[in-house]
Amino acid sequence: MELATPRPPVLDLLRRERLVAVLRGADADALTAATAVLAANGVRLIELTLSSDAGLTALRRVAADRTLPPDTVLGAGTVLTRDQARAAIDAGARYLVTPGVTEEVLAEGVDQGVPVLCGALTPSEAMAAVRLGATAVKLFPAYAVGGARYLRDLRAPLPDVPFIAIGGIALDDIADYFAAGAVAVGVGSPLLREAGTDSSPAALAALAERARAYVAATSAER
Template identity: 80%
Template sequence: MPPLTVPPTADVLDVLRQDRLLAVLRGSDPDALTACASVLAHSGIRAVELTLSSDAGLEALRRSVADSSLPPGTLLGAGTVLTRDQARAAIDAGARYLVTPGVTEEVLAEGVAQDVPVLCGALTPSEAMAAVRLGAAAVKLFPAHAVGGARYLRDLRAPFPDVPFIAIGGIALDDVADYLAAGAVAVGVGSPLLRESAQDSSRAALDALAARATAYLAAARRDA
């Protein structure tokens, strides 16, 4: 059995190592999601994932990629990528990285073939090993909160000290420091960050999103 090695990655992992935060946008309103992506980017979050759990995610990704007002260095990716066709569509739309909820061989193969990094979901040691061997740029521990949180991450990392882990799933603001202390390269935050702004693009909702983004970014960078 070959040893575990971490393949060379594109700049998304460098950004995550610096900012330690990935924003995850999920919803069914492309207008709201596009507005959220803009607010998050202008709040300083450079890695923004738009999930493909609905058609709105891909449309919002296309619009956000075309938005010349986004700060330079904003990295837009596609999440909940389940199939090769979705991977190709996301890359064609401008995704700089792909994110999966589990070990999906065809998505990893497409990412490797097109030199687009894949943050691959895994929950167990066997899944983490499979993700790395198939070319994952990083392992996304998901759903982190449901399996023991930071303590589980610490235990999982023990046999894989060189594998970059990103913790995602139910991470509240007060949890960020614990996950980073447990060895996460970064944390991914979805609904605790997005809340009502996934469907409400009013000024009040977007201002509240900006405030939450600033708080999460400050917590993530505190010990960077």
């Protein structure tokens, strides 16, 4: 029997792929369909948020889908509690994402050996996240505090912290965030748009086109 090729750690994947798709919505069918389209069009890191029960349902479905590209890496976002972290890991999440410095989620991730991408906005929060075991720090919401310029200033005293910029990132913003030192960008509504609630062929075709554009834009900066 041929052994599966070991997958690289999540931080290495972030540095290599440079793109995380963030899917949020209340329709599990639409989220499941959107995940399949993103994976088929080159998006390797996909985060399904737990802001509704649909996110966990979709995560469980797509984690069991053997037709997805084998290098697709699924994560759970908006993880707020230890119980949510456990449920997400049981459903197939290979990484967890928090909107802020959530100590119990970080502790569960460390206990289970599952990477946590921890939300932070200030130097104190970023330092706390790293101290508690975060694999990377999610700068969120990036656009609301000055975007790439703020990230550049934040990294000046924290040059070794791996930052992922998330929040309102359009295609034209990607080069600026990478120039400011982001290891990756996370993209939610600018990428997903209507595909979070609409799984019609037209909506999925438009999603596929946007996915290819974001993959191309991030690939150009590798």
